[in-house]
Amino acid sequence: MTEPLAVVEPAKTTRLWVLAGSAVLVASVIVAVTIGPAEISITDVWRSIASNLCLGEGRCLSDVFGLESLPRLRDAMVWDVRLPRVLTAAAVGGGLAICGMVMQSLTRNPLADPYLLGLSSGASLGAVSVLLLGLSVAGVAVAQPVAAFGGAMAALALTLLLTTAAGRGTLSPARTVLAGLAVGQLAAAATSFVIFWSVRGDQAREVLAWLMGSIAGATWASVAVALGATLVIGTALAFTGRTLDAFAFGDTAAAALGVNVQRTRWTLLIGVAVLTGALVSQSGSIGFIGLVIPHAVRLLVGAQHRALLPLCALAGASILVWADTLARTVFAPRELPVGILTAALGAPVFAALLLRNRSVK
Amino acid sequence: MTGISAQGVSWSANGRLIIDELEVAATPGTVTGIIGPNGAGKSTLLRVIAGVLRPDRGTVTLTSYHPAQTSVDADLHECDLLALPRRRRAKLLALVEQDATTELPLTVREAVLLGRTPHRSPFAGDSIADRALVEQALARVSATHLADRIVPTLSGGERQRVHLARALTQQPQVLLLDEPTNHLDIAAQLSALRLLCSLATDEGVTVIAALHDLTLAAHACDHVVLLDAGQVVAAGAVEEVLIPEVLNPVYQVRTTVLHHPETGKPVLTFA
Numbered sequence: 001m002t003e004p005l006a007v008v009e010p011a012k013t014t015r016l017w018v019l020a021g022s023a024v025l026v027a028s029v030i031v032a033v034t035i036g037p038a039e040i041s042i043t044d045v046w047r048s049i050a051s052n053l054c055l056g057e058g059r060c061l062s063d064v065f066g067l068e069s070l071p072r073l074r075d076a077m078v079w080d081v082r083l084p085r086v087l088t089a090a091a092v093g094g095g096l097a098i099c100g101m102v103m104q105s106l107t108r109n110p111l112a113d114p115y116l117l118g119l120s121s122g123a124s125l126g127a128v129s130v131l132l133l134g135l136s137v138a139g140v141a142v143a144q145p146v147a148a149f150g151g152a153m154a155a156l157a158l159t160l161l162l163t164t165a166a167g168r169g170t171l172s173p174a175r176t177v178l179a180g181l182a183v184g185q186l187a188a189a190a191t192s193f194v195i196f197w198s199v200r201g202d203q204a205r206e207v208l209a210w211l212m213g214s215i216a217g218a219t220w221a222s223v224a225v226a227l228g229a230t231l232v233i234g235t236a237l238a239f240t241g242r243t244l245d246a247f248a249f250g251d252t253a254a255a256a257l258g259v260n261v262q263r264t265r266w267t268l269l270i271g272v273a274v275l276t277g278a279l280v281s282q283s284g285s286i287g288f289i290g291l292v293i294p295h296a297v298r299l300l301v302g303a304q305h306r307a308l309l310p311l312c313a314l315a316g317a318s319i320l321v322w323a324d325t326l327a328r329t330v331f332a333p334r335e336l337p338v339g340i341l342t343a344a345l346g347a348p349v350f351a352a353l354l355l356r357n358r359s360v361k
Numbered sequence: 362m363t364g365i366s367a368q369g370v371s372w373s374a375n376g377r378l379i380i381d382e383l384e385v386a387a388t389p390g391t392v393t394g395i396i397g398p399n400g401a402g403k404s405t406l407l408r409v410i411a412g413v414l415r416p417d418r419g420t421v422t423l424t425s426y427h428p429a430q431t432s433v434d435a436d437l438h439e440c441d442l443l444a445l446p447r448r449r450r451a452k453l454l455a456l457v458e459q460d461a462t463t464e465l466p467l468t469v470r471e472a473v474l475l476g477r478t479p480h481r482s483p484f485a486g487d488s489i490a491d492r493a494l495v496e497q498a499l500a501r502v503s504a505t506h507l508a509d510r511i512v513p514t515l516s517g518g519e520r521q522r523v524h525l526a527r528a529l530t531q532q533p534q535v536l537l538l539d540e541p542t543n544h545l546d547i548a549a550q551l552s553a554l555r556l557l558c559s560l561a562t563d564e565g566v567t568v569i570a571a572l573h574d575l576t577l578a579a580h581a582c583d584h585v586v587l588l589d590a591g592q593v594v595a596a597g598a599v600e601e602v603l604i605p606e607v608l609n610p611v612y613q614v615r616t617t618v619l620h621h622p623e624t625g626k627p628v629l630t631f632a
Contacts, residue, residue, distance in 0.1 A: 110464060242483045246475060249461040249524075255413040256458075257531070258451030258479035303465035306486075 014307040017300070021314030028318045029090055032325045033082045037332060040078060044070055048078035080219075085328075086321055088218035088226050089338075092283045093320025094313040095230035099272045099279075100290025101297075101312045102237060105244045105305065106268055107173040113291040114276040117180040117269070118155040120285030121187035123277065126151025127210045127284070128191050132198045145225070145281035148210070151187070152277035156270070159183045171265045173251075213286030213339030215324050222282045229278035233271055234313055240268065241306035248303065286339045288346025289316050295353050362389035362426045362565040363453060363534035365442070370409050370419030379405045381591040382419070385569075387584070389426060389534075392561045392568040394578040396602075397588035398612055403571040404459065406588065407537045410569065411456040412442055423453065423535075451479035455533035457524045459540045462513070469507045469515070469523050473498055476530030491530075498529040501556060517544030525553065536560065538570040542577060550574075554581040579603050579627040587611060603627055 034040045050061035051069035062069055069075060099114035107116065115121075126147035162179040163171055195207055209216065243264055246254040251261045293316045294308070301307045320338070323345065327338040366386035372379050380402040387393040395403045408414040410421055421442040442450060455476070463472075476498070477491045499505045502522040507515065515523065521544050528536055541557070542550040558581055560566040572578045578585055578599075585602040587595045589611045595602045602608075605616040614631040621628050 108464075239484050242478060242481065242485075245471075246478050248463045248465050248467055248472065248475065249458070250463075252408065252413050252456070252458055253461050253475075255447075256411050256451060256454075256456040257475060258448035260447055298466055302471065303467040304471055 018310050025314050025318045028321045029086050032086045032321050035325050038077050048075050052079050084220050084223050085218040088222045089215050089320045089324040090317040091226035091230045092279045093289055094317035095275055095279045096290040097293040097312040097316025098234050099276050101294035102272045117159040118183035119152040119276050121184040122155025123148040123152040123280040124210050125187045125191045128194050149277045149281040152280050155183050156273045209337050210284040212337035213284040214337040215283050216335050226282045229275050233275040238309050244305040286342055288342045292346045292350050364388045364424045365535050367421045370416040372416050379591055385586055387567050387569050389567050390561050390565045391583040394582035394585045395571040401588040402591040404539050407539050411454050411537050412450045448479045454535045455528035455531040457528045457538040467512045469510050472512050472523055473526045476527040494530045498526040502526045535567045541570055575629045
C-alpha cells in the first residue's frame with residue numbers, strides 16, 4: 001500500500017519548508033538586530049524585548065523571566081531604532097514577494113512584479129511632490145507615507161480605468177500590463193519634472209531614497225502599517241491558492257473549471273495593489289524582491305500556490321532583512337538605499353534562474 | 362445522463378458575427394463531431410456551450426435523463442445552462458482546449474488534479490479520493506509514466522493527453538473537446554477516439570468534439586454538424602453529412618468517399 005503515502009508526501013514537504021523558513025526568519029530578525037556600529041548581543045535583544053513587552057503597569061515579560069532591563073541608551077538602540085527597522089524590512093519583503101507572486105499568476109506574465117500597475121511611479125510622484133513642493137491639503141501638510149499611498153492608488157485607478165476602457169469592461173492580462181506601463185511612464189516623467197524643477201542640496205538624497213527604496217528611519221508606526229497590511233491581505237490571499245492554481249492554463253481553462261475569471265482578477269489585483277501601496281508608502285519602491293523571489297521559490301517547491309504563498313512570504317522577509325542589514329553596514333556610516341542592493345543582488349540571481357531554466361523552452 | 366442543446370446562439374467579437382443563430386443538439390451517450398473549415402466558429406461554439414463565453418443571443422439547455430426509469434415516463438429535467446452557478450456548471454461540463462500551455466513548473470499530476478477544482482471548496486485540501494481519480498485518469502489516457510514530469514517539458518501530444526486526463530477527473534456529464542487529436546500520432550489519435558467512444562457508450566457521457574480530420578470524424582462520430590461562416594450548413598448522421606454533395610461547396614474541394622474494406626465506414630479523400 002504505497003498509494004496513501006505518496007499522497008501525503010507533497011503536503012508534508014511543504015510543511016517542512018514552512019517550518020524551516022519560519023526558523024530562518026526568526027533567527028535572521030534576531031541576528032540582524034545585533035549587527036551595527038553599537039555592540040549589541042543576542043541576550044541584549046531578548047532583554048530589551050522582554051522589558052518593553054508589558055501588560056498593564058509593571059507586568060513586563062522581563063519581570064516574569066527575572067531579566068534585568070538594559071541601560072536606557074542601549075535599550076533605545078534596540079527597541080526604538082533597530083527592531084522597528086528590521087521588522088519593517090521583514091514585513092515589506094514578505095509582502096512584496098506575495099504581491100509579485102500573485103501578479104505573475106494573474107497576468108500569466110513571468111516578468112510581472114508588484115509595481116506592474118504603475119504603483120511605484122505613482123507612489124514616488126506623491127512622495128516627491130510632498131518632499132519638494134510641500135504639497136498640502138486644506139492647509140495641513142501631508143505626511144510623506146500618506147502622499148505615497150495616495151499616489152499609488154491614483155496610479156492604480158488610472159491603470160484600471162484605462163484597461164477597462166480599452167477592453168469594454170474586461171480586465172485582460174496583456175492590456176493590464178500595457179496600461180500599467182503607460183501610467184507608470186507618465187508618473188515617472190512627472191516625478192522627474194518635479195525633481196528637475198525644484199530639488200535643492202540635501203533633498204537629493206531623500207528623493208533617491210524614495211526612488212530606490214529605503215527602510216532607514218522606520219518606526220513602530222512603519223511596522224504597524226507594513227506588518228498589518230502584509231498579515232491581513234496576505235492571510236486573505238492564502239485562501240485563494242486553489243483559485244490561482246486554476247489560472248495555470250489561462251483564462252478559458254480557469255473559466256471552464258468554474259472560476260469567475262473577471263471577478264477574481266479584479267478582487268485580487270486590487271487587494272495586491274492596496275498591499276503594495278501600503279508597503280511603498282513605508283519603504284519607497286524596492287525592486288527585484290517581488291520579481292525574483294517567486295521564481296526562486298517555484299524552483300524549490302513547484303507551482304502550487306498553497307505552498308508557494310507562505311514560502312514566498314518567508315523567503316522575501318528573510319532576504320530583505322539581510323539586504324537592509326547590508327545596506328546600513330557595508331558603507332557605514334553612509335547608508336545605501338536598500339533598493340540599490342536588491343537590484344545588484346537580484347539581477348544576477350534572476351539571470352542565473354534564467355540559465356538554469358533554459359531546458360524549459 | 363445529460364444531453365445538451367444550443368438554440369439560436371450568436372456571439373460576435375468587435376462587431377463581427379462569429380457564430381450566427383446556431384442550433385446544435387447532442388444526446389447522452391453519443392459522440393457529436395463539429396466540423397468545418399478554419400474560422401467556421403467551431404471553437405467559439407464549444408466555448409459558448411461550455412459557458413465560458415456568454416452568447417449575445419440564444420440559450421444553452423441541459424436535459425437530464427434518469428436512466429432508471431423507462432423511456433416512456435423518463436424523468437426529464439431541463440435547465441438553462443447559463444443560469445447555473447459556475448461551479449455547478451463546471452461539475453457537469455468539461456472543456457479540453459486546443460493547445461493550452463503553461464510556463465509554470467507544474468507537474469503532470471498537479472495539472473490533472475486541477476480537474477477537481479469545481480468539486481472542492483476553494484479552501485479545502487485534496488482528498489485521497491481526488492488523488493486516486495487523478496491516477497485513474499492518467500491510466501485511462503496512458504500517461505501514468507508522465508505523472509512526475511513538468512508540464513512545459515512535454516511534447517504537444519503528451520500535453521494533449523494530460524488535458525484529456527484533467528477533463529476526466531472533472532467527471533463531467535458533457536465533455537467538450539477542441540481538436541482532441543491535434544499533435545497526436547496515428548496510434549494515439551485512434552486510442553483517444555476509442556476513449557471518447559467508450560466514455561459515450563459505456564458511461565453515457567455526451568461527447569462533442571471539434572475535428573479537422575473528416576475520416577476520423579466518420580470513424581468516431583454518431584452525429585456530425587458541419588459549420589461554415591458561423592452557420593450550420595448540415596447536421597445529421599455521418600452518411601448524411603460526410604458526402605461530396607454537402608462537403609464540396611463548403612471546403613471548395615472535390616471529395617471522394619471510399620469505404621473501409623473491414624469496417625465499412627467511410628474513408629474520405631480530397632482533390
